Amino acid sequence: MQFPSTILITNLSNEINFVKPLTQLGISKLLLFYSRSASKNNTYSKILGIIKKVKLPIIYECSLPKQPNQDFLNKLTTNNINFFQGQRIGVLSIGGGSTIDSAKAIIYFAKEYFSSNTKTKNFFIPPLIAVPTTAGTGSEVTRFAVIREKDGGQRVLQTPYLIPKIAIINGSFQETVPPDIKAYAALDALSHSIETFLSPKANFISCSISMSAASLIIHFIQEHCSFYDISVAQQMAEAATLAGIANQLVGCSIIHAMAYAISEQLEIRHGLAIAVCLPVVLQHIERKSPPSYQHFVTHFSSIKNFPEFIIKTINILPIDTTFFQRLKHLDLDSAVKRTISIKRLSTNVPIKCDTSEVYIMYEEIIKLWTK
Numbered sequence: 353m354q355f356p357s358t359i360l361i362t363n364l365s366n367e368i369n370f371v372k373p374l375t376q377l378g379i380s381k382l383l384l385f386y387s388r389s390a391s392k393n394n395t396y397s398k399i400l401g402i403i404k405k406v407k408l409p410i411i412y413e414c415s416l417p418k419q420p421n422q423d424f425l426n427k428l429t430t431n432n433i434n435f436f437q438g439q440r441i442g443v444l445s446i447g448g449g450s451t452i453d454s455a456k457a458i459i460y461f462a463k464e465y466f467s468s469n470t471k472t473k474n475f476f477i478p479p480l481i482a483v484p485t486t487a488g489t490g491s492e493v494t495r496f497a498v499i500r501e502k503d504g505g506q507r508v509l510q511t512p513y514l515i516p517k518i519a520i521i522n523g524s525f526q527e528t529v530p531p532d533i534k535a536y537a538a539l540d541a542l543s544h545s546i547e548t549f550l551s552p553k554a555n556f557i558s559c560s561i562s563m564s565a566a567s568l569i570i571h572f573i574q575e576h577c578s579f580y581d582i583s584v585a586q587q588m589a590e591a592a593t594l595a596g597i598a599n600q601l602v603g604c605s606i607i608h609a610m611a612y613a614i615s616e617q618l619e620i621r622h623g624l625a626i627a628v629c630l631p632v633v634l635q636h637i638e639r640k641s642p643p644s645y646q647h648f649v650t651h652f653s654s655i656k657n658f659p660e661f662i663i664k665t666i667n668i669l670p671i672d673t674t675f676f677q678r679l680k681h682l683d684l685d686s687a688v689k690r691t692i693s694i695k696r697l698s699t700n701v702p703i704k705c706d707t708s709e710v711y712i713m714y715e716e717i718i719k720l721w722t723k
């Protein structure tokens with residue numbers, strides 16, 4: 353499927369499936385960035401086997417730490433800038449959302465470097481091949497990359513050339529992912545699917561994609577986080593990519609803006625911050641009952657109260673509930689300010705959310721999860 357990434361959901365042992373898309377990239381060498389956990393399971397060797405068979409030499413490889421910050425990634429790029437000059441290279445990234453976003457940031461910083469050094473002209477934007485090992489961010493099909501700043505803040509890079517040219521989706525890549533990491537990733541993907549469905553920018557194409565993703569995730573999330581089953585993992589991997597496509601089409605909402613403020617202040621995982629915001633924002637939307645929300649819940653007629661259902665689902669997933677008490681330390685004024693400042697997200701909702709409403713939602717989040 354081509355959207356604008358070529359999405360390969362295919363038999364990994366048949367290299368023929370990969371020859372044409374990889375050849376069409378017009379590259380002769382690869383730089384490889386991967387997460388340490390991906391290198392410990394089969395994903396790494398499976399992908400490297402494919403790359404070897406299609407005769408693309410890897411001229412540099414680097415294992416990335418968890419959540420590397422902007423300075424680290426910028427330095428890594430400039431230390432290796434010669435690789436980017438005068439040759440048609442590609443970037444291969446194997447790992448969770450943070451690893452794929454880091455690879456995007458490296459491409460972004462390399463382009464910035466060559467744009468500011470007018471003497472060095474020979475730069476071709478390297479195409480990115482993304483191999484997600486979690487069913488979560490959907491970064492493998494979006495123009496977005498979220499990276500950490502030195503002070504704990506988060507910077508969102510977004511530009512069309514960051515959309516991976518190829519995404520390789522396979523449930524088997526999740527075989528060794530711990531249950532809590534699966535849960536955070538799945539809740540993030542669930543939120544992408546709901547947020548994009550409710551977006552004022554949504555259209556019939558994005559809504560169909562969002563709904564397919566939401567239905568799959570709601571159906572499989574518990575099983576997925578309880579044990580490893582290849583067919584469940586495959587469905588979840590595909591659902592997360594679908595939710596990523598919807599995100600690329602219409603963008604996420606105020607839930608993401610609020611979650612950014614929480615994870616920046618309290619240093620917690622993106623998926624967990626999303627999980628605490630999702631049901632409370634949905635309750636607010638439900639009270640005003642806009643047509644898109646009515647349309648959404650009609651699809652889940654067996655679920656009587658959708659926000660309550662989300663709360664119950666979160667409570668039975670294998671997540672770190674000790675974090676919830678940390679919410680008591682949230683500085684509400686700065687969280688509200690930060691939320692409103694991310695206009696792209698805070699205004700992408702089917703109801704009006706002004707400062708006082710965002711404040712009330714944060715209070716409700718704290719009340720709900722710290723009782």
Ligand SMILES: [Zn+2]
Pocket residue numbers: 489540544608622626
């Ligand atoms: Zn997200």
